[in-house]
Amino acid sequence: MWMHHPGPGAATSAVRQKAEIKMTQIARTMKYQREADPEWSARIRQLPGCERVSSCIQCGTCSGTCPLSIYMDYTPRRVISLIREGFKDDVLASKTIWLCASCYSCTVECPQQIHITDVMYSMKREAIQEKKYPSRFPIPVLAREFYAIVRSRGRNSEIPVVLRMALKSNPFILLTMMKSGWDLFRTGRISLKFEKIRKIRQLQKALDATKEVA
């Protein structure tokens, strides 16, 4: 009889199993001070919108309110912590910063008034400048293609932007768009006319001049 009873032995082994799983998680996320770059962290914390990163109390309100945190590799709370310590490579290569849809929930809810959405934007820009973003990940590819087309025409046109994004990241994305593309076309919501502003030279001149200011 006693042999069929899931006695203390079985319970112990279940706990032990859980402990083993936990250990692999801990081993994977353990960080070491020598991997950190405090100077990078100090520079980031002076950028517009990032000033209050140091005041984070790690309460996790940002992660709780974020509609996308369950899909992220690091939650927003962890990103803030990584930035504060200077774990640059982990942050810049993360998918988290790109999954942020800029909905400003975290910014509005943060009890320390940290402009988390602005922090995410700063990280996106760093990742692009340093070419650290995950390769062929559609979101940064879309941002760059969007940037290029608006610079050359002054307005966005969905079709060329979407095509280039798909070709440079994952062409199979186009399959997910066939049904919706047709629906949008038959209701007159996709324009085949590619918009362009009259004074595109003026716009480009102004854009270039902003880059000459340090």
Next chain:
Amino acid sequence: MSANGFLYFPGCSLRATGAAYEESLLELFRVLAIPLTELDDWNCCGATSYMAVDEGSAFLLSSRNLSIAAEMGGHEIMAPCAACYLVLRKTLDYVEHYPEIRAKVEAGLRAAELKAFTGVKVRHPLEILYNEVGVKALKQKTTRKWKGGKIACYYGCQAVRPYDEVDRPHNPMRMDELMNAAGAPTIDYALKTKCCGGSLTGTIHEVGVNLNEILLREAVRKGAGCIVTICPLCQFNLDTYQGEMRARGVAIDIPVLYFTQVLAWALGGDIGKIGLKRSISGRAAIEKWFSSEEAPAYA
């Protein structure tokens, strides 16, 4: 509001996927006799992409639009798209508060011989209708009786966050009040400010569609027969992918309309000019609910 009305900044979406927003907005403002002048040679606001690539360029795009407004002598720009509204509003804020951003923007404007934009204000149609026209006046002007289902007012993100001028960030109610004034009942929709994911439906498709399925299912569960939005991207996401959800066995087919479509119709606007044919989902309901017959709702 001046006698000249507002300078109207449509933005790229209202000329493409959000065409019904522009059509119904223009019809509504015509009925209300509020003049709109389109901002001359406006450029894209840069949305969320420009801010992700280069900060100076992102603020410059909006600065050029604000500068054109100053040049045209208008002091109030109306931006219906939530992304356009927020980028313009944020530019006013950040150019004022951050000297490093101001220096970049000023250098850009100088190089292109564009005017400074001090004094230009950014407005959103929801807040204009609420503050300048008012719930009471709208109720009086209503000439058609709403026959449709209960409405879930969906405010989305960037129009109500982080700035609180369009409506308050927590439990905004102005759209609900406007719908009620037009005779349409609204539900208590707890997800009214939960993000639709924006362009995620086009990049990480499954994640984007999941977010929208949650929003749609909750609206239906709470008894809504229709969702009404103030943003072209919200409308696009909620309207376009219902067929895909049905293919996975989710029983959903409800109209997703712009608040301007419901208001323009209720105030007696031309039914052929409010973009009703551009909806993808809930077609049967739209055809049943909207007719041109006049019936004074409040005698």
